[in-house]
Amino acid sequence: MKKRLLSVAAASFFGMVLNAQQIKFEEYDLPNGLHVILHQDNSAPVVTTSVMYHVGAKDEVKGRTGFAHFFEHLLFEGTPNIKRGTWMKIVSANGGRNNANTSNDRTYYYETFPSNNEQLGLWMEAERMRHAIINQIGVDTQREVVKEEKRLNMDNRPYGNLLTAILNNLFTNHPYNWPTIGSMADLNSAKLEEFQAFYKKYYVPNNATLVVAGDIKPEQTKKWIEEYYGGIQKGTIYPKDFPKETPITQEKEVTVTDANIQLPAYIFAYRTPANKEKDAYVLDMLSSYLSNGKSSVLYKKLVDQDKKALAVQAFSQGLEDYSIFAFFTIPMGQTTKQTLQADIDAEIKKVQTSLISDEDYQKLQNQYENQFVNANSSIEGIAASLATNHVLMGDTNLINKEIDIYRSITKQDLQNAAKKYLNSNQRVIINYVPEKK
Template identity: 85%
Template sequence: MKKRLLSVAAAAFFGVMLNAQQIKFEEYDLPNGMHVILHQDNSAPVVTTAVMYHVGAKDEVKGRTGFAHFFEHLLFEGTPNIKRGDWFKIVSSNGGQNNANTSMDRTYYYETFPSNNEQLGLWMEAERLRHAEINQIGVDTQREVVKEEKRLRMDNSPYGNLFNTIQQNLFTNHPYHGSVIGSIEDLNGAKLDEFKAFYKKYYVPNNATLVVAGDIKPQQTKKWISEYYGSIPKGTVTPKNFPKDEPITKEKEVTATDANIQLPAYIFAYRTPSNKERDAYVLDMLSSYLSSGKSSVLYKKLVDQDKKALQVAAFNQGMEDYSIFAFFAIPMGATTKQVLQNDIDAEIKKVQTTLISDEDFQKLQNQYENQFVNTNSSIQGIASSLATSHVLMGDTNLINKEIDIYKSITKQDLQNAAKKYLNSNQRVIINYVPEKK
């Protein structure tokens, strides 16, 4: 009885936490098409100003890859009102922090300042959008920065090109077959006018979503937004009509080499639906059941009990147009690829034919409720979630509703998704092996 009372108390506490996590926001469009999302939280004296541009690596053209990520670096070079090299100095000297990141689908910039510098953050992001400096000095400087990043993160890092190898083999027609960082040869070959054209095409207000979250006074914030962003001219947004890939109906096996590894990795990858679809949430939960934490089924079997694998994982990479579900395993000792494949296939077969236990299902539900609370526990996290929900998911209020989607998923849904998407004729097997000396 005592245990039951404790669990009820815990559930009640979690219910309060989830209700407290309801994120209130206001959204509207400026006349130039820029979407604005405001979230007021006066509990701490900080404000995050963030802008998400709906341009990522998939928007690049063949022969000129890497532009979206390159601009993540280039647009810190300055503006007519921010001298080259001063961006980070201005932020840090005013008690702030900032960063940017790029994916296949979007590019995201943000500053977090003490709330008495909210106006500064809004002005800086407007400067970036209105008239960023695109000149040869900046291009040459940032090209070297990107080269070094590629060397460190990919070319000289163990398994650094593994995810790109998955993309190259899962996608043929859709531009997800490329990589976010792109080709250095393409960046080297690009002329200054091409960088200017990319900026003019994609860095327009009607391709951007501005989020201001934190200790704000909405009416004052709106005045600053109107002043700094309202007069920026509207651009022409190109429709995103990307070629689609035919369904995979026959198992394909490829081999890739990596000079930086001593142990092979084996990947079993599946092309799955867009992260806008409910099945993407189901597959995300299924990947957690299979390999999230040391108590997950794959880790317990292959790493802990049988000691056949040094590492094993199932991951679901959600993207705007398609997603990727993949199993990853590094063998232990003399374990062969076939042994790992057989064991992974056996676990897939189990979830296809047998409902997971009530205990495992409840653990999954708890895990996602906890994840929901943690994701939106900071102003920066809330700003990112609001922007992502609007730009990539088409519904800003998903910041509040996503937990309900996960809570609606049943054990039968998990089984159905495994049966629908994780069949051997729908996958690409990648043997990612050491390069022979």
């Protein structure tokens, strides 16, 4: 009886935490099309100013890949009012930090300052949007930076090009076909005018979302936003009319080599629905059931109990137009690919033919409740969530209600998704093997 009372109390407390997690925000558009989202939280004297541009690797064209990621670096080169090489110095000298990142679908920049420097953050992002300097010295400098990044994170790292192999083979028509870092040959051959045209085309206010989150006074913030961003000229928004992929209806097998590995890896990859669709959430939860943590079914079987694999993982990568669901495994000792494939297929079959246990289902729900709380536990996290939900999901308020989507997923939904999307005739098998010397 005592244990029951404690569990009820714990559940009640956790419910209070979740209810307190409601994120209040205000959003509006400037006449030039810039979407603005404000979130006031005066509990700590910090402010994050961020801008998400709806441009990513998929907006590039074959022969000129890597532009979106390149701009993640290039737009720190400076403006007429921010001298070259001083961007980071200005931020750090004023007690701030900043960064940027790029995906297939968007590019994101942010600064976090003590709240007495909120105006500085707003001004700097407006400078970037209004008139970033795109010149030859900046292009040449950042090209070398990107080359080194590619060497470090991909070309010289074991299994560093594994995601590239998945993209190359899952997508044949859609521009998800290449990684965000793109091709060095493409960047080398691109002319300065092409970089300038890319900036003019995509870095415009009506292709951007500005988020200001933290210790702000909304009316003052709005005045600064109007002052710094209101006069930036809107651009032309081009339709994102990308080629569609035909469904995979026959299993395909390819081999990719990597000079940096000694042990092979085997990937079983499936093309799945875009991240706005409920099935994308279901598949995300299914991937957690299969391989999230040492108590997950695949880890327990292949790594812990049978000692057949050094590593095994199921992962779901949500993207704006399609998503990826894939299994990744590295064999232990003399274990063959056929053995690992048979064991993974057996676990898929179990999910397709029977419901997971109540205990496993509750564990999944707990995991996602925890993720939801942690994702919005900082001002930077809240700013990123607000921008992502507006730009990629089309609903800013998902920051508050996305957890309800996960809560609504049933055991039957998990089974149905496995039956619908994880069949052998819907996948690409990638044998990722050491390069012969």
